[in-house]
Amino acid sequence: MSALLELQDVHAAYGLSRVLFGISIEVNEGECVCLLGRNGVGKTTTMRSVMGLTPPSAGRIRFKSRDITGWPPHRVARAGVGFVPEDRRIFAELSVWENLDVARRAAARPGRWTIEAIVDLFPVLGKLHDRQGGFLSGGEQQMLTIARTLMGNPELLLLDEPSEGLAPLVVEALLAKVGELKAQGLTILLAEQGIEFSLALADRVYVLEKGAVRFAGSSAALRSDRSVLDQLLMV
Numbered sequence: 001m002s003a004l005l006e007l008q009d010v011h012a013a014y015g016l017s018r019v020l021f022g023i024s025i026e027v028n029e030g031e032c033v034c035l036l037g038r039n040g041v042g043k044t045t046t047m048r049s050v051m052g053l054t055p056p057s058a059g060r061i062r063f064k065s066r067d068i069t070g071w072p073p074h075r076v077a078r079a080g081v082g083f084v085p086e087d088r089r090i091f092a093e094l095s096v097w098e099n100l101d102v103a104r105r106a107a108a109r110p111g112r113w114t115i116e117a118i119v120d121l122f123p124v125l126g127k128l129h130d131r132q133g134g135f136l137s138g139g140e141q142q143m144l145t146i147a148r149t150l151m152g153n154p155e156l157l158l159l160d161e162p163s164e165g166l167a168p169l170v171v172e173a174l175l176a177k178v179g180e181l182k183a184q185g186l187t188i189l190l191a192e193q194g195i196e197f198s199l200a201l202a203d204r205v206y207v208l209e210k211g212a213v214r215f216a217g218s219s220a221a222l223r224s225d226r227s228v229l230d231q232l233l234m235v
């Protein structure tokens with residue numbers, strides 16, 4: 001069986017600054033795969049390369065066996081990839097409801113994610129429906145950001161550092177929600193610096209360093225690999 005997403009020897013750069021040096025990863029249907037690594041190793045850029053925001057300078061990207069290398073972001077979204085960026089781009093002046101409505105209108109594909117289904121998953125967004133985005137807590141903003149991306153009905157969710165800047169209890173609540181999405185069969189590629197968040201969710205892990213994969217294996221294998229934990233993750 002071929003992978004849902006496959007990156008093969010992907011290189012990427014910002015202008016003259018080279019950032020990815022031959023990333024090869026696979027995400028199978030229904031899996032949660034985590035990209036781990038310290039600040040600046042290339043996790044975000046790997047996701048941006050899939051999404052077409054930073055197209056690869058070399059290498060191939062396949063989604064559902066189709067070569068999507070260099071496709072523009074709207075076309076990648078329509079093919080079934082949703083991206084939740086690290087910087088939570090919600091509309092601060094719009095209410096929760098309006099934010100979701102904008103996402104509904106802009107949805108990349110038809111599918112099961114209605115506003116009602118979103119509120120089932122995130123009841124807090126239902127309770128806060130008329131609150132402006134800018135007045136939500138960090139955790140609520142993160143849930144709204146994920147909700148907006150789900151409205152596009154992705155088959156693969158790219159989730160960039162969802163736990164960043166959130167208090168431990170909020171991270172736990174978020175972890176449970178992402179776990180529910182996984183249990184519902186959504187395929188997830190997650191980038192994280194927080195190893196506990198990642199290992200609680202991920203079936204498999206890739207640890208990056210300086211734009212290359214240094215470790216690939218199961219979460220259990222990573223937990224017991226002291227040298228990778230010490231050298232690449234400093235935990």
Ligand SMILES: Nc1ncnc2c1ncn2[C@@H]1O[C@H](COP(=O)(O)OP(=O)(O)OP(=O)(O)O)[C@@H](O)[C@H]1O
Nearest residue numbers: 014017019037038039040041042043044045046193
């Ligand atoms: N727009 C940009 N222009 C130039 N260099 C960039 C740009 N965005 C990222 N970089 C550089 O690319 C490298 C990889 O960054 P990237 O954001 O992919 O790493 P990361 O592992 O996701 O880290 P972080 O957790 O900080 O997002 C870093 O050295 C970063 O400074």
